[in-house]
Amino acid sequence: MDPISIIGLVTEVSNVLASLIKYGKAVQSASSEVRKLSEELFALKGILEHLDAQTDDSPQREEISAGQFDRDAMTRVLYTANELLQSLLAELETPETKFKHLKRNLKWPFTQSQVNEHLIRLERVKSWLILVLIADQNSADRSLQQEINDLAAAVKEDLQIRDQERNKAANKELFQWVAPVSPESSHLRASKRYRMRTGGWFISGYLLGFLKQEKERTLFLLGKSGTGKTTLFAQTADKLTSMASQDPSMCVAYFYCTIGDHASQVARNVLGSLVAQLSGTDPSILSDIRFTYNKVPRSQAHRFPIETSVLEAAIVKCASKKSQIVLLVDAVNESRDMNLIEESLVRLANSCPNIRVLITTTNVPSSTKIDGVSVRNISQEMKGDINIFIQWRLETDEILKNLTPQFKSEIETTLLRNADGSFRWVQLSLDNLSTQRSVRAMREALRALPGTLRETYANTLERIPANDRKIVREALFWTSYVKQPLTLRRLNEIVVLDETSKVLDEDMMPIPAHILLQICQGLITEDQDGCVILAHSSVKDFLTSDWIRSSRVKYFALDPYTADLRMMHRCLAYLCLDNFSHGYMAAESPLELREKHPFLTYAANFWPEHGSACGFSNMIMVHKLFDTRFLPGRGNYATWLQMLFRQNFKSIEDNEAIDATHPLYYAASFGMAPVVKSILKSDPNIDLNAPGGRVGATPVWIASLRFNFEVVEILLDAGADPTIRDPGSGLNVLDLLRMVPTVGRNYRGLRPILARPAPWKKNGKE
Incomplete structure (x- = not known):
């Protein structure tokens, strides 16, 4: 391990910090983002300095280091850290040469989404380096080594994402036409939810077998809402991306269909995003698409959407140059073009022997009778992962970790027995227990836990005060059916309005501005882009179910047929x-x-x-x-x-x-x-x-x-x-x-x- 590279990174961190401090003085509106990035960078700098102090050239140290971690992995992580720092500097360096002249007009160069993505990547690099520092050749157990390897793979994926971002920059206008929706924010959000050691039953077992066999090329992962399909999907995408990084002849692309983002539900946007990702390793597949795009007047490009057949042809072209292409689409049931997406992906898999397709859904797919298509219901197979999740919460939650081993065991047994494959039910049940103010209250809450996810949601809605019920119903309605995610300020304006309103003024606005998140009892949340979304897709499933229409909370029932x-x-x-x-x-x-x-x-x-x-x-x-x-x-x-x-x-x-x-x-x-x-x-x-x-x-x-x-x-x-x-x-x-x-x-x-x-x-x- 070259200590000069570590010293160089320390210098780069200092350079970025200096630029951030200048922005903090000039752009007051960015003070929060500057502070968050600075905190992560100071922490990274401290870790690098400590790592440098631990490193010497003695043969004994070299021997120990080789046993503690993969030296190639360390090189990749340091390289990724450098890439990330250079990316930050590139965004910040333009005003630096003329800072005094530009200070008044200086604008913060990052969106909220970009800040959050940088924070997550910094956290990954930092976590990997910390694990390396605490690992010991003689005492590090397999789980710790596995965490090191998993984080190294995630860091390497970040590097690939940066390569794709550079490719996007070179083809910015073309990608805005072909792939107006990016899966990166959804993937980062989903990746944060999974715990180490979960998903192994699928990723190390069934997935690898699916990739190797030739008969069934399309796999549907079926499960009711709340079973953890999206989290498992994110893990699968990370694993396949890591495999592709080791094998240049393999290519992976993924996409998330999401509630509240109409554009993510359009078939051509889904396929367009997959093509854009594949072009990261094979830019030549864009040649026909670029030829088509160049024929469209720039002022009218958005009025001439690309045809799905052109996108399918690009994927087939890429497949002809690769040993294997894996395409993944999450929550296709949330897409208005569900059947079109299914048909297109199944057609691609059946037309090319080296294409594999994985789709998650809550609905039994219409293509189950087509040759080459298989369906796997994962609802009952998530029990082991749910157990790992429960143990993790009991060990890390600030309240629950202080309970006696006996009570923890009782909680674990009760939740496992009643979970019925629902991650979401377990999460909400643990959230409920952690809000109790005494062990006695926890025991009572454990005995009174609702038996199903829908009962959990019904109990939540019942707790909403009568004065807040109308505004909560409006908030749930808009977050369920909006065509484009709304910020909290936009949502605040529309939920207080009705068709008889003549004027809108400040006196009508909820105070404080964020109170809507609180009175909705956790059913809605603010994402990393500052948009308000449903806390989980199962919330909409519940609000539109037949059950709620005759329940004690029927006031909150939503009708999809009159929504538009x-x-x-x-x-x-x-x-x-x-x-x-x-x-x-x-x-x-x-x-x-x-x-x-x-x-x-x-x-x-x-x-x-x-x-x-x-x-x-x-x-x-x-x-x-x-x-x-x-x-x-x-x-x-x-x-x-x-x-x-x-x-x-x-x-x-x-x-x-x-x-x-x-x-x-x-x-x-x-x-x-x-x-x-x-x-x-x-x-x-x-x-x-x-x-x-x-x-x-x-x-x-x-x-x-x-x-x-x-x-x-x-x-x-x-x-x-x-x-x-x-x-x-x-x-x-x-x-x-x-x-x-x-x-x-x-x-x-x-x-x-x-x-x-x-x-x-x-x-x-x-």
């Missing part, structure tokens, strides 16, 4: 508040308005999506928003549009576009077929070909461009002219039809619509 309609109405009610009636004549900038009313961004962007999901079955609120365009400055209608434009409220171009554009244009643009019909019915003399938007396109053009073919048919039947050219591109709808062969721009759906008799044909414009 309720959310559309609530978003529109929010947009119609008097707070936003000023229109484009407001003196505030969009940034200031979004800061003051954080839910505004979500409401503006997602009410059409909620509306599409419910078929715009009730359009009263839609027309209410559209009718505000008759107010001075186009009222709430203008505020909504300028939130979409994300331009300055005083932009002359935006004002002119809003003044000149009828709501029909935006209804066509968003594919609001029922709304388009309603507008045409209410105004038979409307100019169907009136230019709209900032470019001056017709409604039928924008509907065609964005694949809203039902709207195209409605407009053509009403007399819209598809031959009028778009001022921005110079093309018309007929030109789009001729672009059918272009990969990624599939307008085949226009052919039968344009072939039908229509008013525009009578004028000889075919």
